Amino acid sequence: MKKSIQVFLSLLCSMFFIHGCTTPASTSPKQETVDYVYGTLDLPYADFYYGELNNVQPNKGKQTLASNKEDQVKEEGYRKLGMYDAVSSVTLDKASSFEQVFYEEQEGKMKILGIKEVNVAIDRSLYEEAKQALEEGGNTDLLILKWIQDWKISESKPLEYKVLNSDGVFSQTVGESTKPEGLRASISTSSTWGNYEILIEGLENIENLDLTTENLAGAILETDDGKKYGLEHLDNLWLRPEDIAFSVQEFKEPHGNTPAYQRFSDIPGKTIKKITYLLNNQADIEIETDLYCKKMLDKEQGITIPETIAFDQAGSILALQKNLPQDSHYSLSLVKKSNGEEIKDYTEEEQQVILDHSIKAGKYTLTWSDDTYGDIGLTVLVESKLLDSVFFIADNQISLSQNEEEVSVTDYLAAISKVTINQKEIKSRNLATLLFDLDGKILFDAELIDREGNVEAIFEKNKEYHLELEAFGFPRISGSIQS
Numbered sequence: 001m002k003k004s005i006q007v008f009l010s011l012l013c014s015m016f017f018i019h020g021c022t023t024p025a026s027t028s029p030k031q032e033t034v035d036y037v038y039g040t041l042d043l044p045y046a047d048f049y050y051g052e053l054n055n056v057q058p059n060k061g062k063q064t065l066a067s068n069k070e071d072q073v074k075e076e077g078y079r080k081l082g083m084y085d086a087v088s089s090v091t092l093d094k095a096s097s098f099e100q101v102f103y104e105e106q107e108g109k110m111k112i113l114g115i116k117e118v119n120v121a122i123d124r125s126l127y128e129e130a131k132q133a134l135e136e137g138g139n140t141d142l143l144i145l146k147w148i149q150d151w152k153i154s155e156s157k158p159l160e161y162k163v164l165n166s167d168g169v170f171s172q173t174v175g176e177s178t179k180p181e182g183l184r185a186s187i188s189t190s191s192t193w194g195n196y197e198i199l200i201e202g203l204e205n206i207e208n209l210d211l212t213t214e215n216l217a218g219a220i221l222e223t224d225d226g227k228k229y230g231l232e233h234l235d236n237l238w239l240r241p242e243d244i245a246f247s248v249q250e251f252k253e254p255h256g257n258t259p260a261y262q263r264f265s266d267i268p269g270k271t272i273k274k275i276t277y278l279l280n281n282q283a284d285i286e287i288e289t290d291l292y293c294k295k296m297l298d299k300e301q302g303i304t305i306p307e308t309i310a311f312d313q314a315g316s317i318l319a320l321q322k323n324l325p326q327d328s329h330y331s332l333s334l335v336k337k338s339n340g341e342e343i344k345d346y347t348e349e350e351q352q353v354i355l356d357h358s359i360k361a362g363k364y365t366l367t368w369s370d371d372t373y374g375d376i377g378l379t380v381l382v383e384s385k386l387l388d389s390v391f392f393i394a395d396n397q398i399s400l401s402q403n404e405e406e407v408s409v410t411d412y413l414a415a416i417s418k419v420t421i422n423q424k425e426i427k428s429r430n431l432a433t434l435l436f437d438l439d440g441k442i443l444f445d446a447e448l449i450d451r452e453g454n455v456e457a458i459f460e461k462n463k464e465y466h467l468e469l470e471a472f473g474f475p476r477i478s479g480s481i482q483s
Helices: 001-014 045-053 124-135 143-150 411-415 432-434
Strands: 036-044 087-091 100-105 109-123 184-188 196-201 218-223 226-232 243-246 271-279 284-292 303-304 307-311 315-321 321-323 329-337 347-348 354-357 360-367 376-383 389-395 398-399 415-421 446-447 456-457 464-471 475-482
Touching: 036 045, 036 124, 045 218, 045 226, 109 124, 109 218, 143 243, 184 284, 196 271, 218 243, 226 243, 303 376, 307 315, 321 464, 329 347, 354 411, 360 411, 389 475, 398 411, 411 415, 415 432
Parallel strands: 307 376
Antiparallel strands: 036 109, 087 109, 100 109, 184 196, 196 243, 218 226, 218 271, 271 284, 303 321, 315 354, 329 360, 347 354, 360 376, 389 398, 415 464, 446 456, 464 475
16 A cells, blocks of 8 residues: 555656655656766756746656757747846946856956856766767757757766756756745835835744855746746845845836846736745745735826925925826825935825925935835925025034024934045945934044945044035035044
């Protein structure tokens, strides 16, 4: 009876090739075994993802070179621009941060070409036939022979691998997967990195779960209609793997790159039900989700506001112009100051937003949300009417005279956008908290920390400095300070 159950489970796995399926060992002579030659190959994104997205199974039975095709992956459009081609970036140093990719520099840009040293396998008889064909000057246009030329043999069977079939196509990964519990996934349409941004929380709390840029080979989104979408490094996968971004239309991110969007173009209106991280030499991570991808507005649709408005003690008025779908129900859901502080004191009306007098000059981001359509994020600069003479630097401190707008040092600190010391701009995300205390006094012990963790003091002792400050909506301040 036990032997019959083993045979049944083995047949079930071979028929449906369940990913990560394992069955008890069986000595049945009817059980089919494959003698593989293992190795590693650098695979372009198109070849890496084709088998994953199409559930390609390893061929069964004897394979021969006669069944080769030219390039099935190309024929089905996977190598087209915006599908699974190379990732081009103007930031030259980013590619080297991902351990699992291979790349090259072209015309001042870095191109990530695909996944390096992917574990692969091939039927031994097919491998030997292909090697012999190469030695005899066989048709090197056959894709399988091209792969064999670059094959780097491994001495042992890896934990996970792709099988190279006789048509030159790689199967989906053969290996195991884990499904951690207790994770929270959310999706936003107000990101600066793509039309959609996904955040997965709780990964750091899962015991024995190792997900880093060192082992992240790729990732897959699967929607409620069963379609799968592969993710590429830098376009979609970042140095923090728990963050994922993708676009469905042309989009420029802060570094000036335009992420590929064509392969995601049909995802609006779908729900992402699963995210799978593909890890090198480790079990893959499958995360069940329920993330609705809101529809995108047409280019001519949206809300427009003035770029700047003047601060008004009675309430700063922001006029709105709307061109929205009839079935939408947008409302103002978030107002944030440039320093990240959330603002609550505002009133939304049909054609205007009134910012309370307590909301001082500065740069603000306003976000309108709808259940069906993507968020609309807009920025406005509220400008002070105060004269330059109100703001000054004295006794190593930012100072303000009494003024009719009731602006305080705290208000000015919250709006700081640029600091220059002795004609050198200080680069940091939180300039105000780095260089000043809550009262606006200079912090002479301030330090800068670079990406490698190196620490650099900004000020030397007993030295005079010329300080220049810029703040959103306020006049510039300059003056001398003495450490």
